[in-house]
Amino acid sequence: MDLEDAFQVVGEFGRYQKRAVTLLVLTQVYMACQSMLMVLVGSTPEYRVEPQDDTSSQHVTFTEDVDSIVTEWLLVKQQAYKVSLAGSLFFAGLLVGNVVFGPLSDKVGRRPVYLTGLFFEVVFGYVTALAPNYEVFAASRLLVGLMNGGIGLVCFVLTQEYVGKSYWAMTGTLTSMTFAVGIALFGALGYFIRPWRSLVSVANSSGVVFFLLSVNLPESPRWLFCQGHTERAEQVLRYMALRNGNAADSLRLQPVQAAKAGNHDNRRAGVLQLVLHPVLRLRTVVLMYVWAGRRRSMASFLCLAGSACLCTMFIPENTESLLNVTSLALVGKLMVSAAFNIAYVYTSELYPTVVRNAGLGVCSMSCRVGGILAPFVPSMRALHTSMPFTVFCVSGFSAGCLSLLLPETLNTPAAETLEELSSTHSRVLESKAVLYEDKKKKFNHR
Structure with missing residues (x-):
């Protein structure tokens, strides 16, 4: 049978797929927190500049009780551009991550790229929280954006390729909705946690949970199938069927399609x-x-x-x-x-x-x-x-x-x-x- 017929046997959106998709969709909350981080971490409170006695230097006094990178590293006046620069670096990394991680996951697989990207995003997220100076902070935001942009696409594609095609619209919409919910939740989190380092640490800790829960996720059966790994694709589909409570011991995928998947054009498949x-x-x-x-x-x-x-x-x-x-x-x-x-x-x-x-x-x-x-x-x-x-x-x-x-x-x-x-x-x-x-x-x- 072909893949769509196989999903009819396995279950297009059975119990196992619902749990896997829920995990991947909830990961969007973590990614949204990383995307919106600079909105709260880079907050600039009211301040006044007072000249020092008998010197040409000036003293900056903040009139609001706000803890942010602005108050810690005095990013005001001529240094104020560094706040926007850190945000721009994140989105620059996002742009590069979209282009790099997409073709990479098509070549080596969805699962390894997703897990590797999520792992390093969490690591660089903690570097952001512990940054001793602005330079390290800005570099970490660039790297977090690089990972965030890459795994965002891979995460979305996995929610599609785990289920039957008739459910793609639903899983895709849930992914977008959950990202918006994550933005709102980060705003609430910032209301209760004011120190910026604590806020970054707590927001980043959810990534650790999602990474540990994602370790057992299987490779996309669709990717395995199109790469010619028919037996591995059948194993994943049987595993899903077993978890869904369906019998699929006799499930066999069409060998003709597997042969096509291994031809010269598909081996060259990539961004070109x-x-x-x-x-x-x-x-x-x-x-x-x-x-x-x-x-x-x-x-x-x-x-x-x-x-x-x-x-x-x-x-x-x-x-x-x-x-x-x-x-x-x-x-x-x-x-x-x-x-x-x-x-x-x-x-x-x-x-x-x-x-x-x-x-x-x-x-x-x-x-x-x-x-x-x-x-x-x-x-x-x-x-x-x-x-x-x-x-x-x-x-x-x-x-x-x-x-x-x-x-x-x-x-x-x-x-x-x-x-x-x-x-x-x-x-x-x-x-x-x-x-x-x-x-x-x-x-x-x-």
């Missing part, structure tokens, strides 16, 4: 295939611009976001009615967030298992670059007050239109190897007449 393979090249270019959701959801959500931004250009900013610039901007943000929530799910469905993490890494990199450029858009108000909303409007509509170039993935099996991409058609723009002719030829052939 995103450029060299014609199907992957088109999908990667479109997704890097769009980075949104499934075909239909993508078009609707992004066009609604563009419409909301378009309407803001015709409403006075000082209006106090319910329909104002702020409410419409929030509607646009809601639509963008809805589309982005589906982004990981749709991207993982479009890329075959052999390059799934590489594709996610490259698309995520484009998203990070967009985040870097986005703060410059409001400065366009100097040209015209409606210019920022015009840019967002055009971006939303154009992304929705470009999404029509991508195929539908609903109720279709996930591709495991590069060869299976050639059989994936059904674009939105593909005419019904062509589909009818294809069916007619098949019928006449029979």
Whole structure:
């Protein structure tokens, strides 16, 4: 049987998969705490500068009882940029981690990359808590971001590849939701734990728990299968079936697919295939611009976001009615967030298992670059007050239109190897007449 049939026997989302996915999803809480760390650790309280008697030096006095890296290392005035620099280093590491860890997990496996990345993120997290000076602190944030960006993608892909394809949307949504919950929980944690070193230590300690619980997680059966390790994939699937309470002693995967998985193209599969393979090249270019959701959801959500931004250009900013610039901007943000929530799910469905993490890494990199450029858009108000909303409007509509170039993935099996991409058609723009002719030829052939 093929993998999708095997998951029907094993259980697409049985008891064991629920426990494994829950563990991986809860790991997002730890990752969210690391992402938001600088918001509280880099807090700058009110202060005043007093000149010293008979000297040219100045004494900084903080008027608020706040313990942060600012108060410990006096990161004010000319040194204030170091707070933002530490935050930027984390996100720089996040960007590099997306690109490096994705292809690496496609080559050596999901499990070793995930466990190694999580282990070192915890280690570097404690280096952050014990940093003797700013330089060590900043370097540790860069390394934590590197690990965080990498294992975030691998963790997400594991939640997908442990379950049947019909549950990918649910597990992907849970991952995004839990990350948002982690941000809120970190804010509450910062309210009760004020010393910044204690806050970092407590937030990082949850990573130790998640690492210890993750040691027994198996390798992705989908990755094993596409790499030609058919027997190991069968062992993992039987193990899942046993834990789910299902009988799968006679489970055997198709040897033909395993042979295909071991061919020359799949051994070369990597980030370069995103450029060299014609199907992957088109999908990667479109997704890097769009980075949104499934075909239909993508078009609707992004066009609604563009419409909301378009309407803001015709409403006075000082209006106090319910329909104002702020409410419409929030509607646009809601639509963008809805589309982005589906982004990981749709991207993982479009890329075959052999390059799934590489594709996610490259698309995520484009998203990070967009985040870097986005703060410059409001400065366009100097040209015209409606210019920022015009840019967002055009971006939303154009992304929705470009999404029509991508195929539908609903109720279709996930591709495991590069060869299976050639059989994936059904674009939105593909005419019904062509589909009818294809069916007619098949019928006449029979």
